[in-house]
Amino acid sequence: MDEYIRCLRAIVDARSKVFIVLDALDECTSGSDECEDRSLHKFLDVIFQLQVTGNVNLLATSRFIPDISKRFDAALVQEVRASSDDITSYVSTEVKLMGGKIKGDDELQAVIKKTILEAVDGMFLMARLYIQSLRACMMTKRKVKEALERFARQQFASDTNRTHRAYDEAVLRIDSQNKEYQITARHALLWITYAERPLTANELIHALAVEGGKPSFDEDNVAHIEDVVSVCAGLVALDDKSGIIRLVHYTAYEYFQGTRPDWFQKTHSDITSLCVTYLSYDIFTSDPEFSELPEFPGEFTPPRRTKAYHLYSYAAAYWGHHARRAGASAVDTCMIKFLDNAHQVKASWAALLAAQNAEGKWPYAMHNTQATGIHLASYFGIQEAVQRLLAKEGNANHDDGAENASENSEEFSSQALNVAMNFGQEGAAVRFIERGAGIHSNERRSHFVHSAAQHGMYLALERLLSLGADPNMVDRFLFPLRAAASRGCEKSVTLLLGRGCRIDDCDEISGTALKAAVKSNQTKIVELLLDHGADPNIGASYVASTPLWSAADIGHAEVVLPLIERGANINVIGDWGTPLSQAAAKGHADIVRILLDRGADIDLPDMRGNTPLCRAAGARHTEVIQLLLDRGAEISAVNHKGDSPLHMAAEVERLASFQPLLHRGAYFGATNKKRDSPLNWAARWGHIASYGPARSC
Incomplete structure (x- = not known):
């Protein structure tokens, strides 16, 4: 999740306007999985924050789920339902195709259409399920009327209760078929419901044709997919374009996995046996x-x-x-x-x-x-x-x-x-x-200790250490503690520290365990390492960056204060300047505020002479530009080439980047060492149209 969020932030930062579409948010949560729910709300927090700090437009769709609806209280809401005309057209077409007592009885057909239209309350799925139910009882008028009465009674039930009752009836219709059809339908629904990925029609009919104990596959035992669909009482649907066969609706998956798992005897055990039989054929x-x-x-x-x-x-x-x-x-x-x-x-x-x-x-x-x-x-x-x-x-x-x-x-x-x-x-x-x-050679031990830490395998790590593995052994320049910290496995980090792991071991490229935890936004691990005495000022020499600089670079505001409070050098200068300079360049206004509040030097330049204001201007981060100016940043400071913040803003076409600088008195005629002014730069880069309106503001 954290990696996806970082990528999303980077994409948004690189664009002047972004449109985000979140489809079917209700399918991102099960309602019973707290981990899934937390991930969804964390993701929504990030999206809403992006709307505040960037030009982000959001469209989301969802069923009515109270926890999700509350998150969009301030948003424009449009309820989308199947139109009555669409449902009427569908029902009319299907009714005309029915036989039995329904065929040719205009009065009964009219009652069917009226009853279904009122009972489904805009749910197209229910119309489809009710039509399938009628097909099973159209031999007599009485059976049809009894079915219509059931539909009418269910009208005022919740959506979930209505769909589950419709699925109950479909299951009864399946069980009322002859034995062969029952078995085919049950096996088909078992595979479709519990498959690890969507199955194609060809995969399903081969799965249904597998016979236990047979040494080869019998093509004569393969059914037609149309026949399989027909015996499933309307609960499965074939996508002609993709060839994928699915349950008729995602609520059907919820029904079979949650409400009616007892309908299948062994589920995964049965599928395992059939797969192993298939893989054991002599041909392979x-x-x-x-x-x-x-x-x-x-x-x-x-x-x-x-x-x-x-x-x-x-x-x-x-x-x-x-x-x-x-x-x-x-x-x-x-x-x-x-x-x-x-x-x-x-x-x-x-x-x-x-x-x-x-x-x-x-x-x-x-x-x-x-x-x-x-x-x-x-x-x-x-x-x-x-x-x-x-x-x-x-x-x-x-x-x-x-x-x-x-x-x-x-x-x-x-x-x-x-x-x-x-x-x-x-x-x-x-x-x-x-x-x-894996414990009989130092090379193997070091590899597996690191691998256990990297993959978050606390029990495996504990066993290896108990058998004498050294927690400080290095595997291809990688440290176990750093791997566990990056993974965010608190138990593994605590275990390694308790077994004498050196907390500040550092490789040239990636740095210490503390820096790894910072880059992975593992706030608890950062605090744990600091509590055990980790040095917050050790960085990786390859990129000359400390943990605080990395936090400012990536935008992990949660770890900035703990680092500063434990002695992190707030004005340390790396290859790309101070933490403040990097936060300004990346547009992390929240971190810029924290650093300024804690005494960061607002005008300290990087190795190229760029101040934080120069870097914010060059990256189009208007909020940060305004914030730095409000805190007293030097508007006329220049880098080693003589470029001012206004020069940097002139390189990018964004009117909002010019306005705060010009309002604070930035001089558009000031020249750099090559005698170029911001106006020259705007013309050179084709941004003169944006520069002109900004001058006149």
């Missing part, structure tokens, strides 16, 4: 094309023949995620047999790499020509499978078996512990460490 063992890997990770592409096996890529990329969610119940004999089959594991590993590459990820940490089942189970974090495989092998150090494997592991380490750590599977990582993996 016998055909070498499925397991070939290129030398360079960025060249991974799926084998051509996988196009005939539509579920293969999904199964390879996600079977383990389903297994991890299912827990121990998913780890059966079939899975262990699959993980013990070297050919099937290699083919699955290759498909997994191809899927990673297709998503724009270069899977260096996974690149291994002889991956084992333990590597695969470690990648997905399937702890029960890891435990059972370890018990069989009796050795946690599973290198790839190639000659000199330990020498090659530094670049493309395929050790199972490394895979587990790189992909955040702490439970699996701890199991390996407890069995002695």
Whole structure:
């Protein structure tokens, strides 16, 4: 979240006018996940702040959610509903296509249209669900009228209650079908509801055709997607353009995952079993094309023949995620047999790499020509499978078996512990460490201590340190404490400090742990490190910047005061000037105020002679320009080239940047060492049109 916010701020700062559209804010929160809710409100805080400090226009859409609506109390609100004409047109068309007692009965059709139009209250989804419900009871007028009475009674219920009742009826219609149709519908809804990503129609019909225990895929068992849709009682919809099949509405996902999870027996466990069966087909063992890997990770592409096996890529990329969610119940004999089959594991590993590459990820940490089942189970974090495989092998150090494997592991380490750590599977990582993996050489220990700190794996880090790993060991010039501080893992930072980690160790490029915490906006970690005596004036020599300078540069106002109060040099000069100069250049008015209030030198120039006012003027930050002038900044100060703040403002086309300078008496005819005036510069850069109105203000 913090990285996205920094990028957004940088984009806004670089533009004179910005339009932001936030669609479906209600889908950003579950209502029960406090972490998600906090992230949403933090994001909205940033957006609203950008509206204050920059020329930002905002359009947001959402269902009526009280917590979200309150955030927009001062905004213009337009309620959007399906028009009655649209709903009437849809219902009229669908009613005319109905058979049974409805067909040809104009009076009954009129009652249907009137009842549905009143009952749906502008919700197009409800109109669609009611039409599907009528199709199931159109054999007699009485059944139709009873359905219409139910619709009318539900009119005054909440939107959620109405949709859930409609879904209840759809489920009853599914269960009233013959056994084969019931099974097909349930399996289809299971896959669509719990898939890790949206499925294509071809993926779904292949998933439905998988038969447990069969060694090959039977094309004769594949259904038509139209038939699958028809038995699902209107609950699924096919997007003809993308080929994606989804539930009819996001509320249907909420219904099946929250209200009716009992309708499915094992969910993730069932999907795991079907995926493993698919990956275990003989074709993926016998055909070498499925397991070939290129030398360079960025060249991974799926084998051509996988196009005939539509579920293969999904199964390879996600079977383990389903297994991890299912827990121990998913780890059966079939899975262990699959993980013990070297050919099937290699083919699955290759498909997994191809899927990673297709998503724009270069899977260096996974690149291994002889991956084992333990590597695969470690990648997905399937702890029960890891435990059972370890018990069989009796050795946690599973290198790839190639000659000199330990020498090659530094670049493309395929050790199972490394895979587990790189992909955040702490439970699996701890199991390996407890069995002695990665602790028999200083090089390995330093790598894994840093990796555990970097990935926020407190338990893995604690195990490594308990087994004698040195908390001050450096892995490729990287320090564990710095990694934990950057990650924001308070427990890991406390653990490392308690084990004697040197708090002010500094590398030339990135600086100390304190600076890493500042750059990551980890306020609690900053205060924790300062409480333990971290020096706030140590910077990275490569960029000559202290933690305070970095906070001013990035815009992290929350950590500025703690640093100053613990002795940070407020006027330290780096390659790009003082913290005040950098905050002014980036337009961080809140930090400029804090620094000035704490005694920062308002006119202290950088190494090029630019004062904070010069840099603010050159970056078009009108609010900061006004603030500096109000606090007494020297308006005629010049840099080493003789350029004044007005010269700097003349380089950019923004009328608002000229106005405060000219109002305070800046002289437009003053020349620099090349005898250029701000007026000359404005003409040279094509900004004379902006300069003229500003002069006359």
